[in-house]
Amino acid sequence: MRDTRNPFKLRRSENIDTDPTFLSLFEPGILEVVAETGLPETVQLIRSAAGGGKTSLLRLFTPNALRWLHSRRVEDQDLFSRLQTLGVIDDKGPKVLGVSLLCGRNYTGLENLPLSAAARTRLFLGLLNARIVLAVLRSALALRALEYPRDLHRLQIAASAPDSHVPQNLDFPCSGVQVYDWARGVEKTICDALDSFGPLGTESLPGLDSLFALAVLQPQSVTIDGACVADRFIIMMDDIHMLTGPQRELLIERVVEARSKVGIWIAERFEALSTQELLASGSTVGRDHAAPIELEWYWRARHERFEKHVMRVADRRVRASIETELVGFRSCLEDSLDGAEYEAVFTHALETIKARVRTRIEKQPVFRDWLSECESLTGGARDTAIQWRALEILIERRVRRPQKSMFDSDSALPSKEFFEQADSPVKSAAELFLAREFGLPYYFGADRIARLASLNIEQFLGLSGALFEEVLAAELIRSGSIVISAKRQHALMKKAAQAFWNDIPTKVRHGREVRAFLDSVGRFSAWYTYRPTAPNDPGVGGTAIRMSERRLLVDDESRAKQPSRQRFADLLASAMAHNYLVADLDYKCKGDSWMVLNLNRLLCVQFDLPLGYGLYKERPLEELCGWMDVPFVAPRNEEPLA
């Protein structure tokens, strides 16, 4: 295993060069996404934004990873037993042959060949068949610890069913060598055509009309030394989003049509979906295949489990570092502002707020008892400052009530009412307001860092990697403490948020428009959050439209009628595909159903917003569409929102 100073920097599974390292860093919690319904046995789509964890999940089922895990089943009991429960492995060894097939190479080049669409389809299916065959051969030998391609003669493929559409120049039963030669020949011919500058000899190009490989390569028909290779096969096609649109659609269509007895997992990024598909995702409409596993949607409904999951991921990464003897990530992060460093700040904040409140209500006896309660508070400066700030918020709410009861009197409001109203959300809002007003750190502590991952594992590794680098730096120079201060954590999160923000125009389709829209969402959320009455305490991190309005965006005819809806739908889809907006569907509130559009939690940092999910201020669709061209501007005075 290569020595790694900062294992958090190994963000993508592809960058982890050995299976032992991969398994040591793999946190089994991700298996929950398949554990509930069992290992998919038919066609299964797996989707996420970039960095969601699809490739890591697939890699776990590859032969070398499973063999290594089997050899270490005592040390890695948790992972082993979870896979054992899924029927993937047992004490004798792997029971599943996971065949990994990357779909990023060469295929898109086929679209540029000067051929008819039908010819290009045949070539595409021909190349895909060849590569599936080669991948199965390679994986089968790997599962038995044999050498590829030297030991192919030990592999046999049995006779196929009559309607398998086997190519004419391939006869079953045959040995692995024969089918290997066929597949390599097809691949070479097609790739030579792709590389050629010369004219294309179409008559010599091999092509096929179906994915016969899926019908032929079954668990019972592939044997090595006379014994079946595995009880089950799973063909795992990754990076489908790198195919062209027509290729992707064709692939899914043909895979479904094949009705193969092997499991076929198709992993792709959300960006491969059309606008309509993306906006429609997250719902449970019936399909010809199992409902797609959409990682962010899955975790969104279980975000607290995700946050625990990423903390365990972080702990593994810490333990894998050669530079430290730390065993946990949480202990590296200061998680409170109780230290002496902040005492003076809170004391100053407290005095400022007290003076402000007293001035605000000096002629209003109605708040007398509330004031008295706060004056008599004992305790640390921090808690007291929060309590006073909460008082200030509640006073504002009371003072700005739009309709006063005709029975209102000037008699003092009871203390009990203050304590009832000064609940946890109000105090959370107070903490946020204090942080902003007095320059206190807010984005710190393990829980908030996990929340900032915004349900994306790669995003988490980026943030925690920056923090861990400072832990290592502190250890190197023996600076005394290897706990990253709250202030420093906050500064690093702010820096990360700015970089994340700056990247948007270059990373996504309609990047500038997406960012402009997100800017309006952010500034609107900030304006709403920081209103003196702290509505929707502790504050909002996004907006929402009615589900009926969402249907207008999904419906082709509706979009055609209004070009701004088409533009907005495309923009929204792009933002969702890249996890800049995380959607909740069918959120019930105020007697209606809503599609909540949560900002990526890291974008909340850009606007000093709180990090709780599901807190939003809804806006009409037409207003959000308007933000594409005219950014949101905070009203000068406190105008009530519609």
Next chain:
Amino acid sequence: MRDRIAEELLAKVLEWSPEEVAAERPIIQALAAYKYDEYQQFSAGSRFIESLALWLKQFESAAERRDAYAFVRKRLIFCSASELRHLVEMAYPDHIRPVLIDRTAGDSADRFRPGAVARRAEFAVRQRQCLFLGLSDGARIDTFRRANPGLSHEQIWQTHELTPDRGDKLLEKLGDDLGKLLGRDAREDERRFRTLVLLDDFSASGTSYFSLPAEAPTSGKIKGLFDDVCGNKPISRLIDPSDVEILTLLYLATDQALEHIREASRSTWGAKGIPFQADAVQLLPQGVCLTAADPDPVVRLIEDPRYYDHDIFDRHFEKGRTADARFGYAHCGLPLVLHHNTPNNSIALLMSYEDLKFRGLFPRVQRHRDL
């Protein structure tokens, strides 16, 4: 010295805060792993980060160390072995072959159809009539040969100083190959090389090829070759001075070197009516060089007597006609390190020998020894 100890020393020497260590350490480690550790003149067991820490420690104040570190981070140019190999591999296809295609096409409309020209038999003949000579070991003729399987081994030679036997053999093989290409015996006038390509790895001043002044060089490798061509030496039989072109191609060279070579070529080849060209695969433009007028704070360190040992200035440096070696030979002022050695045209801060009062970051091994 273990890397961790070296990094600790580095952080201490630069008085880095944990934030700075976190920001810089990944970069320094990446640079070391990617290129700098492969420097061949580090002593056994020693690597870049250690060398950097010890080098910086020589500067007396923290501010000076930071300026020196900033120079290493922002201006140092290190040419690794694989990068140099890449330049060698690019030399023929990107710099010579286009010239041969152009010469073959002449003034015809085919000038704009290089593919068609390259398929012509004339091009194959022209290509075969090209002789590649190395001007030093640095020409990496072996790599050049392997990178160009379309060239005959009999038209590539590792030195420009040919023995009579070698000259005869080159001509004989040329005749044989032309016979095959032409489908007939080559005429006597055809058995000549029409293009001489002179290859070398690096030059900063150009004065090893033509001594100063450029208008009237008296020595140098290419000057020597020129004298051989004009005289009765073996190479003069390989070419026809009325029908030959001289291409000098360096894998890595400065503006200054190319300018000098071109100027000197004008006064030699040009004076005999022989067309010439001088080019570099990778040019080091004037802007990378340090001068006394450069606002970079590292210039103060270069000029500071505490960080310069004049013992480095030997009789070879004198040929560059400068009073000291602070800015390197001939005041080239290069911030350049090659993986196998630091050129003496680089600033003394980089290349100063290990046994001198001030030790360079990438200590140089002398090529020119005083016996």
